[in-house]
Amino acid sequence: MLSINASHRKLLWGSVAALGVLAAAVAAVWQSPSSTALAEPIVVIGDGVSTPADMAWVPSGSFQMGSDSKLAQANERPAHAVRVGGFWIDIAHVTNDQFAEFVRQASYVTTAERKPDWETIRVQLPPGIPAPPDEVLVPGAMVFVGTDRQVDLSDYSQWWRYVPGANWRHPQGPGSSIEGRGDHPVVQVSYEDVLAYAKWVGKRLPTEAEWEYAARGGLEQATYVWGDELMPDGKPMANYWDSKLGTFPVVSPKAGGAEGTLPARTFPPNGYGLYDMTGNAWQWVADWYGADYFSKQAGAKGPVADPRGPEKAFDPSDPGVPANAPKRVIRGGSFLCNESYCLSYRPSARRGSDPYSPMSHVGFRLVKDAPAPAAQAAS
DSSP, X not given: OOOTTTTHHHHHHHHHHHHSSOOOOOOOOSSOOXXXXXXXXXXXXXXXXXXXXXEEEEOOEEEEEXXXXXXXXXXXXXXXXXXXOOEEEESSOOBHHHHHHHHHHHTOOOGGGSOOOHHHHHTTSOTTOOOXXXXXXXXXXXXXXXXXXXXXXXXXXXXXXXXXXXXXXXTTSTTOOOTTOTTSBOOSOOHHHHHHHHHHHTOBOOOHHHHHHHHHTTEETOSBTTBSOSSGGGOOOSOOOOTTTOOTTBOSTTOTTTTOOOOTTOSOOOTTSOOOSSSSSEEEEEEEOBTTHHHHHTTSSSOEESOOOOSSOBOTTSTTSOTTSOXXXXXXXXXXXXXXXXXXXXXXXXXXXXXXXXXXXXXXXXXXXXXXOXXXXXX
């Protein structure tokens, strides 16, 4: 499956030409495994006094990372043993209100609000492509615009556009707003923006292993972060594109999921007390993206301890994008994920994305290295 995120620079260049603006260790199985609890998880939420506020403690432990499910993509295989140390993690996505406070206090200007740098665009394109005229390098970001009819899903440029003026304050471009959406996940933030926020708040991005371990909430190899059934008792458990209400990527009044993010904490939390670990908005994590990284890790003897990802990115799956183009991992899927194209509202699903490209369905949450809660530390 083509990666929307990693190939957006190709879309930007195409828009320059077309529009005159920069728009440029388990056994393999073929059924979803039944979920089992590694250990009964204990929800510990920080109080903001002796422990970090609005963060959950995830104790150290081992788990099976990745998946051998029939739903798994090649980059999720094989499931393999990993061990991580304990850490604190935000119970929800960083919201518009939280990010706005950072921007106000730090006088920060996000990637989407700056003039694009040709050097960061060039590395996502085939060698030899000339730089566009300077006047078309205008601030903006990638926006899901959808289609008005069913289309060939192999060409994602039909439903994504580089929109001048799109940024975190205006996620869909000029005319859109986050007014009344202060509790929604902030989107249109690049990896660089996230690092700046993390430094300001005294936290860091989770590693890919930490993220997946936390997302599973104590369930070993469950299909979803809440278990194996998509809609227990007929109730939705995450914000994703409901194919029963509309065909992706057709945008209409009844096209489920196309309206965008929902407030953080809309759905029940997982076993560690974490909201929206899948769905709503993709989440940046720290690691470079390696399409073959899981297969390399699987060769290790015993659990891999606190993996930090490959030393550089590698993804040969994007036509027209160099295999070694910089990409960071994003996890969790978004409101655009759906059964027909992107079944990524699963804890093992992963993708690579250009670290300098903000998008209208990508946000983040952070972790903090702080002492374990007293009860955990004493055990």
